[in-house]
Amino acid sequence: MNQMIDEPLERLRAAARRTRELALKRAATGLGHEDADDDVGTIGTDGALGFDPFPLLEALHHSGVRAVVIGQVAGIMHGSTELTGDLDLLWDGVPAHAPALAAAFTSVNARLTDEKGNPVATHPDSFLRPKVQFTSAGAGGDCCTPELPWGNLRVREFLDRAITAVDPGGLEVHYVSRKDLIRMRRAIGRPKDLRRADELDSSASERRSLRPASDSAEDRQRG
Numbered sequence: 001m002n003q004m005i006d007e008p009l010e011r012l013r014a015a016a017r018r019t020r021e022l023a024l025k026r027a028a029t030g031l032g033h034e035d036a037d038d039d040v041g042t043i044g045t046d047g048a049l050g051f052d053p054f055p056l057l058e059a060l061h062h063s064g065v066r067a068v069v070i071g072q073v074a075g076i077m078h079g080s081t082e083l084t085g086d087l088d089l090l091w092d093g094v095p096a097h098a099p100a101l102a103a104a105f106t107s108v109n110a111r112l113t114d115e116k117g118n119p120v121a122t123h124p125d126s127f128l129r130p131k132v133q134f135t136s137a138g139a140g141g142d143c144c145t146p147e148l149p150w151g152n153l154r155v156r157e158f159l160d161r162a163i164t165a166v167d168p169g170g171l172e173v174h175y176v177s178r179k180d181l182i183r184m185r186r187a188i189g190r191p192k193d194l195r196r197a198d199e200l201d202s203s204a205s206e207r208r209s210l211r212p213a214s215d216s217a218e219d220r221q222r223g
Helices: 007-024 054-063 071-077 095-107 124-128 155-160 178-188 191-222
Strands: 002-005 068-070 088-090 111-113 131-135 141-144 163-166 172-175
Touching: 007 071, 007 163, 007 172, 054 095, 054 172, 068 071, 068 155, 071 088, 071 172, 071 191, 088 155, 095 124, 155 178, 178 191
Parallel strands: 002 163, 068 172, 088 141
Antiparallel strands: 068 088, 111 131, 131 141, 163 172
16 A cells, blocks of 8 residues: 655645635535535535544544545545545445444444435444445545445455555545546546546646656756
8 A cells, every 4th residue: 555644634634624714605505415516516515614524534543444535535635626525435345344434433423324315323234335424523425335336447446556645643544546536536427527537637647747857857967
């Protein structure tokens, strides 16, 4: 697993602050993350009010459960400039790991619902569903297992390729690789997903195009 120090987490902290500041300037909409517009995304819902993914991310870290950040929070950690109001997670779905996951969500007083919006208990068995939706004081979103259909993608492999960001205090946050996130975006195919996939693809291409020029300059200096 790759490790990156702090910078992705600083990007996320800055984006969460901007989201909260933006949401303070508007009235509540009555919409949750499940009501998000396919173009605007959850920044247009009440999920943006007080958005702070870090309490849950810290709870996951302290519980020792390995949940991988996907969705736009992962996009922000990779450098996306679009804001979001939800936190989506992918974990391995192994029953033995479910109690630690449930403990993490319980510690932040999360409330769970199934895909139809029916309340379910914050119990290990609830997390064994392909997807469970959650809300907490800081963030709401989806918590998924690899059993959730993603077209022809083998998302279980994405867990093995995930990157780990570490802050100076020791917090570790696992997030999906840029390449795999782009694949997930294109598989879902909503306007916001395709736009964000193009953004990540373009920024990656720009970095690749800059690398040879830098190498050539170094070669000239050595010559």
